Each structure stands twice: as C-alpha cells, then as structure tokens.
Amino acid sequence: MSSPAVAIQLSDAEMRLLQTIVYQERGMYFDARRTHCLRDRLQKRLRECRMESFYSYYRLLLSPGGRQELMNLLEDLTINETSFFRNKAQLELFHKHILDDIIRAKQQESNFQLRIWSAGCSTGQEPYTIAMLVADALAYHQLRMPSRPDALWPKPLVPPPWTVEIPASDINYTVLRAGQEGTYNEHHMSSVDYAYRLRYFDKVGERYAVKKAIKELVHFDFHNLETEFLPQSNDVIFCRNVMMYFDEAEQRRLVEKFYRCLTPGGYLLVGHAESLLGLTDKFTMVYRNSGTAYKRIEVSQ
Numbered sequence: 001m002s003s004p005a006v007a008i009q010l011s012d013a014e015m016r017l018l019q020t021i022v023y024q025e026r027g028m029y030f031d032a033r034r035t036h037c038l039r040d041r042l043q044k045r046l047r048e049c050r051m052e053s054f055y056s057y058y059r060l061l062l063s064p065g066g067r068q069e070l071m072n073l074l075e076d077l078t079i080n081e082t083s084f085f086r087n088k089a090q091l092e093l094f095h096k097h098i099l100d101d102i103i104r105a106k107q108q109e110s111n112f113q114l115r116i117w118s119a120g121c122s123t124g125q126e127p128y129t130i131a132m133l134v135a136d137a138l139a140y141h142q143l144r145m146p147s148r149p150d151a152l153w154p155k156p157l158v159p160p161p162w163t164v165e166i167p168a169s170d171i172n173y174t175v176l177r178a179g180q181e182g183t184y185n186e187h188h189m190s191s192v193d194y195a196y197r198l199r200y201f202d203k204v205g206e207r208y209a210v211k212k213a214i215k216e217l218v219h220f221d222f223h224n225l226e227t228e229f230l231p232q233s234n235d236v237i238f239c240r241n242v243m244m245y246f247d248e249a250e251q252r253r254l255v256e257k258f259y260r261c262l263t264p265g266g267y268l269l270v271g272h273a274e275s276l277l278g279l280t281d282k283f284t285m286v287y288r289n290s291g292t293a294y295k296r297i298e299v300s301q
C-alpha cells in the first residue's frame with residue numbers, strides 16, 4: 001500500500017518568492033484569501049517534479065531549462081470554470097439592448113461588421129454563447145426589415161451583408177484546444193435549452209458538437225491580457241471572471257487597454273462579482289433587470 005504524500009514545508013520567504021514569479025509572469029496575485037490555493041498547487045507541482053524543497057523548485061523555475069515547468073505551474077493555477085449562458089441577466093441586457101443598439105447604429109452608417117471579443121474565454125462556452133445570441137439578434141433584425149427579400153436558401157446564419165467576428169482568447173493552451181474542438185458533454189450542456197441545442201449543435205455519440213456555421217464565427221487565439229498586443233476594434237468586450245484574479249494596479253491597466261480596444265461607444269462586460277467602480281471614469285454603467293455592462297464614454301477634443 002502506498003503511503004499518503006507528505007506535505008513539504010513551505011516557508012513564508014519561499015511563498016513570497018513564488019508569489020512574485022507568478023505575479024510577474026501573469027499578473028495574478030494570490031493574496032491572503034487565496035494563498036491556500038497557491039500552496040496546494042505548488043505542493044502538487046513539487047511532487048510531480050520529484051523535488052524536495054521549494055527553494056530548489058524556485059531555482060528551477062528561474063533557470064533556462066525550467067521554462068516548461070513554469071508554464072505547467074501557470075496552467076495549474078488558472079481557474080477555468082465557465083458555462084454556457086452564464087449570468088443570464090447580463091446576457092439578456094447584451095441580447096435585447098446592447099446588440100439591438102449596436103446593430104441599429106451600424107445599419108444607419110452602412111457598416112455591417114460586428115466584432116465581439118471574449119477575453120479569457122476558457123473552454124469556449126462564452127464565445128459560443130455570444131455567437132448564438134448574435135446569430136439570433138441578426139435573424140430578428142432581418143425579420144424587421146421588410147425591404148430586404150430573403151432570397152438565399154438555405155438561410156445563412158449571418159445574413160448578408162453582415163459579417164461577424166468573435167475573437168476568443170486565453171493564456172491556457174489546454175482550454176484553447178478544447179474550445180477549438182467545440183464538443184461538450186451532457187453536464188456542460190445543462191444550461192443550454194432545447195431550442196438552442198436543436199438549432200446550434202449536432203449530437204455526436206454522447207456529446208454535442210457546435211455546428212460548423214457557429215464555429216466559423218469564433219477564432220481562438222493565445223493572448224496574455226498583461227501584454228499590449230490585444231485584439232483591436234471590438235464593438236463589445238466580454239472579460240468576465242478574469243480580472244478578479246489581478247491586483248488593483250493590474251486591473252486599472254487592463255481597463256485602460258480595454259478602453260483602447262473598443263470602438264467608440266463600445267461596451268465592456270465584466271463578471272457578476274467584478275466592477276469598474278474606482279478603477280476608471282472612462283465608462284458609464286448600464287443597468288437593466290439585474291444585468292450590468294459598461295459603455296465607453298467619448299471624450300470630446
């Protein structure tokens with residue numbers, strides 16, 4: 001019988017060194033409320049590397065040969081929890097008001113391009129939810145335009161002349177691969193009602209595969225939100241349940257970057273437990289039936 005793994009002692013000084021590496025690499029700060037989380041993951045990595053002290057593990061992470069292990073640790077530390085149609089009140093605001101507002105404004109300017117970025121997309125449920133809602137909103141918009149005959153058959157998911165792009169980014173390659181694959185089990189699908197399952201998924205064995213036409217709207221890519229090279233010209237940015245892992249200085253920098261990554265009058269949607277309060281005065285809050293979003297304020301020259 002194998003004996004239970006013995007936890008190796010982690011001193012406060014070692015903890016600070018390791019906290020600093022994680023912060024420098026990913027901007028994730030494990031404060032007092034979450035050090036137990038960091039401690040558990042570090043114990044696991046130490047066992048997997050068969051090392052006997054945290055200081056030698058720290059030295060490994062700093063060495064040129066330790067880069068892969070640093071990536072393994074960072075992947076273990078990211079929290080990837082997500083679901084389809086997460087935060088329904090906010091999605092209702094997005095679907096019924098924000099999209100409607102953007103589609104009408106674009107129609108008037110004869111600009112038929114929509115671009116909505118899912119920043120910190122995890123395994124794809126968020127960007128695919130966005131794609132389904134945008135497809136529905138455009139179909140509904142088309143219905144209200146009697147002047148435009150429905151000539152094409154079968155009806156395309158995105159009615160011309162509209163084009164839709166949904167960049168979906170994360171720092172974790174494992175979740176990006178799962179998103180790209182786009183197949184989900186019954187448990188993942190519990191928040192997807194039957195009308196959506198029928199319209200936008202194919203049943204493949206025990207799993208549900210996102211239909212090709214929806215998949216084609218979503219483009220998965222690696223982006224670290226700490227860097228400056230981020231997707232530009234977005235009408236809406238979803239960055240939900242990501243900022244909460246950053247410290248306040250990093251959150252401020254990120255919100256400033258999001259401002260620049262949005263088109264004028266664009267919207268930023270953050271998680272249920274997150275807020276821009278005290279971080280910026282460049283956005284105004286939009287609130288309806290418990291759903292919130294932030295609209296970019298245009299500063300006159």
Ligand SMILES: C[S@@+](CC[C@H](N)C(=O)[O-])C[C@H]1O[C@@H](n2cnc3c(N)ncnc32)[C@H](O)[C@@H]1O
Pocket residue numbers: 026027078079080081082083086119120121122123126169170171172175223224225226239240241242245271
């Ligand atoms: C809790 S999940 C949220 C997923 C989705 N946005 C939602 O609300 O359902 C957080 C995601 O943010 C990603 N993430 C964390 N730090 C990041 C960073 N610096 N740059 C990009 N993505 C990051 C994680 O890998 C993880 O997949």
